[in-house]
Amino acid sequence: MGFLKRLFNKAKVKSPWVFHFNSGSCNGCDIEIIAALMPRLDLERFGVKLVGSPRHADIMLCTGPVTEQIKPRLQRIYEQMAEPKYVVAVGSCACSGGVFRGAYNVLGGVDQAIPVTAYIPGCPPKPAAITYGAYQLLRVLADMMGVEPAQLAPEFEEPAPPSPECGTIETEVAEI
Amino acid sequence: MTSTEKRVVIPPRVSIPIGPQHPALKEPGMFKLTIEGEYIVDAEVNIGYNHRGVEKLAESNTHIQNLYLLARICGICSATHNGNYAQAVEFAAEVEIPERAKYIRTLIWELDRIHSHILWLGVAFHEVGFDTAFMYTWRDREVVMDMLESISGNRVHHDMNTVGGVRRNVPDELVPRLLRGLDRLEERMKYYRDVVIYEKTFWDRVAGVGILETDVAKRTGAVGPTARGSNVPVDVRFNDPTQAYIPMMDTGDFEMVLSDRCDVAGRSVVRVVETLQAIDMCRWLLQNMPDGPIRERVRPRIQPNEVLARHEAPRGELIHYLVTNGTDKPERIKVRAPTHANWVSMAHTLRGNYLADAPIILAAIDPCYSCTDRVVIVDAEDDTMELVPLDVMRVRANKWYKMHPRREE
Ligand code: SF4
Numbered sequence: 228m229g230f231l232k233r234l235f236n237k238a239k240v241k242s243p244w245v246f247h248f249n250s251g252s253c254n255g256c257d258i259e260i261i262a263a264l265m266p267r268l269d270l271e272r273f274g275v276k277l278v279g280s281p282r283h284a285d286i287m288l289c290t291g292p293v294t295e296q297i298k299p300r301l302q303r304i305y306e307q308m309a310e311p312k313y314v315v316a317v318g319s320c321a322c323s324g325g326v327f328r329g330a331y332n333v334l335g336g337v338d339q340a341i342p343v344t345a346y347i348p349g350c351p352p353k354p355a356a357i358t359y360g361a362y363q364l365l366r367v368l369a370d371m372m373g374v375e376p377a378q379l380a381p382e383f384e385e386p387a388p389p390s391p392e393c394g395t396i397e398t399e400v401a402e403i
Numbered sequence: 404m405t406s407t408e409k410r411v412v413i414p415p416r417v418s419i420p421i422g423p424q425h426p427a428l429k430e431p432g433m434f435k436l437t438i439e440g441e442y443i444v445d446a447e448v449n450i451g452y453n454h455r456g457v458e459k460l461a462e463s464n465t466h467i468q469n470l471y472l473l474a475r476i477c478g479i480c481s482a483t484h485n486g487n488y489a490q491a492v493e494f495a496a497e498v499e500i501p502e503r504a505k506y507i508r509t510l511i512w513e514l515d516r517i518h519s520h521i522l523w524l525g526v527a528f529h530e531v532g533f534d535t536a537f538m539y540t541w542r543d544r545e546v547v548m549d550m551l552e553s554i555s556g557n558r559v560h561h562d563m564n565t566v567g568g569v570r571r572n573v574p575d576e577l578v579p580r581l582l583r584g585l586d587r588l589e590e591r592m593k594y595y596r597d598v599v600i601y602e603k604t605f606w607d608r609v610a611g612v613g614i615l616e617t618d619v620a621k622r623t624g625a626v627g628p629t630a631r632g633s634n635v636p637v638d639v640r641f642n643d644p645t646q647a648y649i650p651m652m653d654t655g656d657f658e659m660v661l662s663d664r665c666d667v668a669g670r671s672v673v674r675v676v677e678t679l680q681a682i683d684m685c686r687w688l689l690q691n692m693p694d695g696p697i698r699e700r701v702r703p704r705i706q707p708n709e710v711l712a713r714h715e716a717p718r719g720e721l722i723h724y725l726v727t728n729g730t731d732k733p734e735r736i737k738v739r740a741p742t743h744a745n746w747v748s749m750a751h752t753l754r755g756n757y758l759a760d761a762p763i764i765l766a767a768i769d770p771c772y773s774c775t776d777r778v779v780i781v782d783a784e785d786d787t788m789e790l791v792p793l794d795v796m797r798v799r800a801n802k803w804y805k806m807h808p809r810r811e812e
Binding site for chain 2: 248249250251252253254255256257258259261262265266267281291292294296297300304325326327329330331332333350351353
């Protein structure tokens with residue numbers, strides 16, 4: 228593998244830019260994705276950055292059971308993404324249709340419209356689950372691209388798998 | 404052939420489509436803005452990307468299943484849909500639920516309002532480019548999310564209500580923790596109130612933007628903070644209280660939050676002050692919560708009846724219209740979500756503003772497409788917008804259900 232190729236691969240694993248597409252979800256998953264990017268869990272420490280355009284993105288986070296009307300748009304946006312591209316289905320709806328499975332205007336799952344790389348189930352998945360899912364995806368990507376995990380940033384620790392424990396209310400709120 | 408005649412050059416009108424995927428939009432909706440130079444002269448709203456067919460699906464589900472389905476209409480105000488449907492079924496069955504259940508239901512509604520308003524505040528800060536405050540608000544929102552999680556077990560879809568009461572109790576050990584969380588939230592919200600009012604970065608972007616005059620707001624039937632920001636006193640909690648709002652309003656400690664500014668700033672102030680008020684309401688509910696059972700058994704078959712249940716969702720008045728037919732399934736359920744009522748005034752508020760202000764004006768009604776797309780046709784300025792015509796949709800639905808009978812006994 229040439230040096231440039233190796234550099235590219237490393238960059239891709241170290242800084243995947245994600246793009247979020249709502250294919251008819253209830254917003255629950257969307258706000259949890261944003262919550263995962265927010266200061267408490269801070270997905271950005273893995274280099275994950277939310278971008279607004281599919282052309283800049285490596286990973287598309289899809290939420291929602293694809294509706295008939297959004298399907299052509301979803302496929303078009305998928306085609307607009309640059310290779311290599313990965314799709315993560317976030318939430319039960321995106322995985323299988325969830326509660327909306329069987330409704331007349333719903334396809335039932337993102338994989339009915341476009342290929343999906345990873346599934347994060349839950350209704351909605353907790354931000355911790357999304358972080359964990361993102362980490363697992365990055366690990367698989369690192370394997371596929373032949374990047375040594377040691378080459379990743381030293382702070383790139385495995386997050387704890389999501390637990391059913393609730394957070395504590397007395398969360399740190401920093402003084403400003 | 405030179406003409407000395409002066410020519411008036413009319414700036415060309417350009418029509419800009421925004422959406423259905425756009426960085427300024429969090430959900431799939433489509434706006435067609437016609438602009439002249441920098442000014443918006445016309446706006447068209449095209450929605451329906453999020454239409455999933457919930458109402459149709461609900462007709463083939465039992466009432467208990469519908470509680471969970473309707474909660475998933477919208478993830479931000481899930482407690483309102485869930486609670487209001489439970490309320491509607493109880494009205495139809497003509498049962499009274501225990502006092503404690505009423506208090507818990509109202510507590511969840513109010514906590515949900517706090518979370519929704521803080522979320523909105525963050526989005527508004529983001530839309531005006533004030534991302535620091537966006538991060539701060541979302542971090543503080545985690546406090547209320549934890550409170551909801553410790554009560555209901557889930558962060559977003561609480562699903563606390565069931566027909567005849569609530570599913571979980573609020574244990575006494577939790578109350579001091581919740582009160583501590585409320586104190587923390589209050590302190591932070593006071594800070595954000597000052598940020599909204601005194602911080603030039605925010606105020607200058609919203610003051611005088613997106614004017615919605617009182618009479619227009621009344622005429623177009625705006626609801627919720629959009630209407631209250633234009634000095635229209637509509638708030639179901641005060642006008643037509645249900646559940647524990649009745650004893651709460653009897654104390655006379657709470658007043659409807661109104662603003663006569665009629666612009667985006669007015670709507671922001673209404674939301675922030677309302678959050679502070681909701682914190683007080685939660686405190687009142689926790690301190691006055693009576694003891695007793697939390698649920699009443701209701702027979703699954705609901706007598707034939709026709710009811711209309713109203714509730715003040717964070718975005719405005721939410722209406723569930725329910726027809727029951729003596730079985731355990733509804734005959735018809737119609738959801739009128741608050742965003743739908745606010746769409747009509749949308750085109751008016753956009754007109755005459757700068758294009759750069761469009762995102763914050765759109766965000767100011769706190770649009771929730773997933774709630775609104777129960778309906779496919781929208782009238783914006785007597786232009787009928789329909790992406791999939793209603794009769795086509797109906798034919799498709801009937802065909803689908805003929806081919807796929809869902810859980811038919
Ligand atoms: S999985 Fe749940 S939270 Fe996510 S979009 Fe579907 S219904 Fe909403």
